[in-house]
Amino acid sequence: MVANSNVPIIIKRKKVVSGDGHHGGAWKVAYADFVTAMMAFFMLMWLLNATTENQRKGIADYFSPTIPISRISGGGDGAFGGESVLSKDLLPEVGNLPQPSxxxxxxxxxxxxxxxxxxxxxxxxxxxxxxxxxxxxxxxxxxxxxxxxxxxxxxxxxxxxxxxxxxxxxxxxxxxxxxxxxxxxxxxxxxxxxxxxxxxxxxxxxxxxxxxxxxxxxxxxxxxxxxxxxxxxxxxxxxxxxxxxxxxxxxxxxxxxxxxxxxxxxxxxxxx
Incomplete structure (x- = not known):
């Protein structure tokens, strides 16, 4: 009994990892990006089918920062008949500026x-x-x-x-x-x-x-x-x-x- 009392006691601790080790939680971020892209794609498809040609041109102009003056319709049917207030046709021409009396x-x-x-x-x-x-x-x-x-x-x-x-x-x-x-x-x-x-x-x-x-x-x-x-x-x-x-x-x-x-x-x- 005395001899057996000197035997070391080994405690084995097991680390539990949730999920597969090679995936972790990164797949959730990728999946969220995929869902967002799909939602944007289906929204684009819906807009293409639910809008008129003038409205699509107006939306395209909105996302064109290199065009300083809108040359085409804004897509609406209000007081300007779908034209932007910055439309070339609505801006005063140089020859139409007020002249001295x-x-x-x-x-x-x-x-x-x-x-x-x-x-x-x-x-x-x-x-x-x-x-x-x-x-x-x-x-x-x-x-x-x-x-x-x-x-x-x-x-x-x-x-x-x-x-x-x-x-x-x-x-x-x-x-x-x-x-x-x-x-x-x-x-x-x-x-x-x-x-x-x-x-x-x-x-x-x-x-x-x-x-x-x-x-x-x-x-x-x-x-x-x-x-x-x-x-x-x-x-x-x-x-x-x-x-x-x-x-x-x-x-x-x-x-x-x-x-x-x-x-x-x-x-x-x-x-x-």
Whole structure:
């Protein structure tokens, strides 16, 4: 009995594992994914059979993040007739954007005209004092603003006419004046008009040349303007007034011999 008491006692513990060892609980996750995929598949099949073509296109557009503007129907039949508010057909085109009213356009044009007129007058004023020659030439120039535009008037003086005798040939002073004015008005976009005026003759002539002379002088100044910086596209009209619009009450005054270069306001119609 004493000898047997030294025999070691062996306790064997058995570990119980639920289920098959090579599966564990991972199969549940896989099965859940499979069921979810099958449910999505059957839902897709149901949607394909239960929706119209327009509705399917609307659903497809919803899942297309690369399309910034819906070009097709949203699938509904509400106020937009199935179109999205971002549909290309419902967005305003560039040409359909609200345009300024006529009154607003006229106001903007008037403001731009005033800027152009001030630029021309300031440029003419800046010429004064540069030299005695320029100051003598500027004696022939006055400006005024009317409803028609800015009028630059070039007129004869008693001691210095701007055309040779009674012809349409400009003197050197007139050529220099016209060249300076052409460079100034070439910087504005307004149209130009040239008008010729002459004084009345002291006696009744058999053939009155006032109309012809006033017209040919205006044409000569138009050509000089274009040759010295004014653009041909700026020329709106050339007009002859003969002796019908004297500047002075005395119709025989040489002061009535003048050329008017008019910087027209915006909106003045072309005359051909």
């Amino acid at each position: 006529q009154a607003q356009a006229q106001l903007l044009g008037a403001e731009q005209d005033e800027i152009s007129f001030n630029q021309v007058m300031e440029a003419l004023t800046a010429l004064s004092g540069e030299s005695a020659v320029i100051d003598r030439m500027l004696r022939h120039v006055i400006t005024r603003v009317t409803d028609e535009g800015l009028i630059i008037e070039l007129f004869d003086l008693e001691d210095q006419p701007l055309f040779i005798d009674a012809s349409d040939v400009p003197t050197g002073v007139m050529q220099d004046l016209t060249a300076m004015i052409a460079q100034i008005v070439g910087f504005v976009s307004n149209d130009l008009a040239v008008e010729g005026h002459v004084r009345s003759q002291p006696i009744v002539l058999l053939k009155n040349q006032n109309w012809e002379i006033s017209h040919s002088r205006a044409q000569a100044i138009r050509l000089l303007l274009q040759q010295n910086g004014a653009y041909p596209q700026q020329m709106n009209r050339v007009t002859a007034h003969g002796d019908r619009e004297p500047q002075y009450k005395n119709p025989l005054s040489v002061r009535n011999n003048r050329i008017e270069i008019i910087v027209l306001r915006s909106g003045e119609g072309k005359s051909f």
